[in-house]
Amino acid sequence: MKNILIALLFLTSNYYFGQNDLEIKILNDTIKKSSYFDQNNIVYTITNNSQKNYLLVLDNEEFNEDPEYTVEPFFIGLPDYYLYEKNTLLSPMFSFGASKTNCHPQFDLSSEEFQKFRRQFLKEYDEYEMKIAYRISKKIIIIKSKEKKTFSTKVNFPSYMGRYFNMENSKDYYFQVSLQNPQEIMFRYYSVLHNKDKEQQFTIFTGQIYSNKIPLIYKVYNNP
Numbered sequence: 001m002k003n004i005l006i007a008l009l010f011l012t013s014n015y016y017f018g019q020n021d022l023e024i025k026i027l028n029d030t031i032k033k034s035s036y037f038d039q040n041n042i043v044y045t046i047t048n049n050s051q052k053n054y055l056l057v058l059d060n061e062e063f064n065e066d067p068e069y070t071v072e073p074f075f076i077g078l079p080d081y082y083l084y085e086k087n088t089l090l091s092p093m094f095s096f097g098a099s100k101t102n103c104h105p106q107f108d109l110s111s112e113e114f115q116k117f118r119r120q121f122l123k124e125y126d127e128y129e130m131k132i133a134y135r136i137s138k139k140i141i142i143i144k145s146k147e148k149k150t151f152s153t154k155v156n157f158p159s160y161m162g163r164y165f166n167m168e169n170s171k172d173y174y175f176q177v178s179l180q181n182p183q184e185i186m187f188r189y190y191s192v193l194h195n196k197d198k199e200q201q202f203t204i205f206t207g208q209i210y211s212n213k214i215p216l217i218y219k220v221y222n223n224p
Helices: 002-014 112-121 127-138 183-188 190-194
Strands: 022-026 031-033 039-048 054-057 080-085 140-143 148-156 173-181 207-210 214-218
Touching: 022 173, 022 207, 031 039, 039 140, 039 173, 054 173, 112 127, 127 140, 127 190, 140 148, 173 183, 183 190
Parallel strands: 031 214
Antiparallel strands: 022 039, 039 148, 054 140, 080 173, 173 207, 173 214
């Protein structure tokens, strides 16, 4: 009970600090889309502007494709993206018949590494949560005070996995990225996060940060 109270107070007290301490910035000047089948590589940085070391969960292999911009525990750390026409946020459509969606990662559950992890956290998580906890342990990033780290993720327009936007050539579009580490998920897996580096002092980031907006030039010659 004592450890739970400490974790709760720790996360609650840190909730409001990370919003200003961490900055996410897209490095691309613009995104240019000339073919329907092109993919764009989005390069972005996360900078720690504070005097503290921050721990966060980030998976830059792909973007979240959920149309409601929600974060499921299994997919925490996937960055999200937003499209704007001028200052208006566009609402995506969603196709359940999409050829690719975010899928649960497959782990070798018989590996010594996973079994060692399972033994360590057996009293805290059931078998389903254990897989989430294990994935989170692989996606933890620590950004030290005043440190900047660079990441990149590929995305497609107007469709990405199950998400689809109605886009027209030569309209005034803008692109934005965000990262969300919900407090309730970070609290549930506090033990895994805290186990990352027990010798180092760090603050666990909870909340959501948004990047700058950059122009998206959409002039697709083979738009279906």
